[in-house]
Amino acid sequence: MQEPRRIGVGIIGLGMAAQPHVEALRELAGRVRVVAGYSPSEQRRSAFQERFGVPTVSTEKALLDDSGVEMVLVLTPPRTHAEVALRACAAGKHVLLEKPVDVDLPRAAALVEGFERAGRTLGVVLQHRFRESPLRLAALLREEGLGRLVSIATSVRWWRSAQYFAEPGRGMLARDGGGVLLTQAIHTLDLLLHLAGPVDTVVARCGSSGMRRIDTEDVACAVVTWANGARGVIDATTTAWPGYPERIEIAGTEGTAVLEGDRLGVRRHGRPDIDLAGSSGGGGGADPMAFSCAAHRRLIAEFLDAVEARREPTNSGRSALPVHALIDAMLASNGVTVRPRATG
Incomplete structure (x- = not known):
């Protein structure tokens, strides 16, 4: 029997916010495989790999050039969201973006419209x-x-x-x-x-x-x-x-x-x-991370469903x-x- 296809995921941004996402992805292991993580900080890459056992790469380009990565989690500071997400979009990736979309409504709307023009899926982590x-x-x-x-x-x-x-x-x-x-x-x-x-x-x-x-x-x-x-x-x-x-x-x-x-x-x-x-x-x-990853798991599952069905997720960029x-x-x-x- 053929093994079900799993979506390859890359993670950009390996700070505090990574924890519930990695835990949720582990619980969705039948549907996804985490290919690699990236941070510009060598210290963060090392700590992330040691803690979670996930490989890391030394450049963002290496992650985005990887054909095995179909979806990217962007967990970087808000001011960097547009530039990182749009580079991932240009590389043909679907993006699940940690909140906020951007720092204000005009910038957030421009980012949403960029993904809509490119025909790529943009979701936002608003897990409540x-x-x-x-x-x-x-x-x-x-x-x-x-x-x-x-x-x-x-x-x-x-x-x-x-x-x-x-x-x-x-x-x-x-x-x-x-x-x-x-x-x-x-x-x-x-x-x-x-x-x-x-x-x-x-x-x-x-x-x-x-x-x-x-x-x-x-x-x-x-x-x-x-x-x-x-x-x-x-x-x-x-x-x-x-x-x-x-x-x-x-x-x-x-x-x-x-x-x-x-x-x-x-x-x-x-x-x-x-x-x-x-x-x-x-x-x-x-402790800002003192919560279960259950809501993140449901949110990521909805995003995966949307990517596979080629529809807009309920947690789309526009919905934010x-x-x-x-x-x-x-x-x-x-x-x-x-x-x-x-x-x-």
Whole structure:
């Protein structure tokens, strides 16, 4: 019997973010084979190979020239996303890109359009959509299980330590392109839009706490009106020691759902309660990698399905543009009403 074809995967960027991806790829070993990893740092290449047993190459070109690599995971800092992803695209590879797509909406839209013109698949790692409890809540909302949505509150009260910010460039516009909104809260904000739909207007205040030597925001808050008429608030920070699970509360005319990390509780008038524990930690404390790879596995599996079926993945680059529009609107607001528009 012929062995099933496995898709060859290359990894560019071997820092902290590589861990859940490699763990997920191992669990998908029947469908993929990891060909090689690349980082410009010899120290990181050596540490990655020793820890995960995955071969590395000394140049990006060697990885992209390898005909056995069909798909590339790009896990580099945000400011490098466009150049790295487009080189992979030019080499004929499909790309799964760690969030964000890029540092702002115009750059993100340009990258998405580049892949669409080339006919290559671009996916984005926004794995909270693929957690067990959000999947259940999304299904409930599609069935209008909470009735008409009325009030939505979102809280991302995380902690990032001095050690986290000690890495050169971390928390700086020149490298990361943004602060708590683009780097940490983007996962929850993307899930929020995935669940509640598009935002109509935003009035926000964002800034630095002064606790770190960074030039990006680590405190952000907003009052939001949704296109469906719901109203709510967004609160995001990395100053809340020791770090708490991110939380989305959705109140509708027929009941309320509370999503805390990957734990779901639903209470509805005259109907059975729904309680789901989920399986993923949040990464909201001092260790950003303290979570299961289960959501990454589901996300990568969806991307593989899309590549094989030659269709757009549900986590496509274009599907990530609304969260970039929301973040840009929050940063631009400064107390003035802004309408986020994911054009492009």
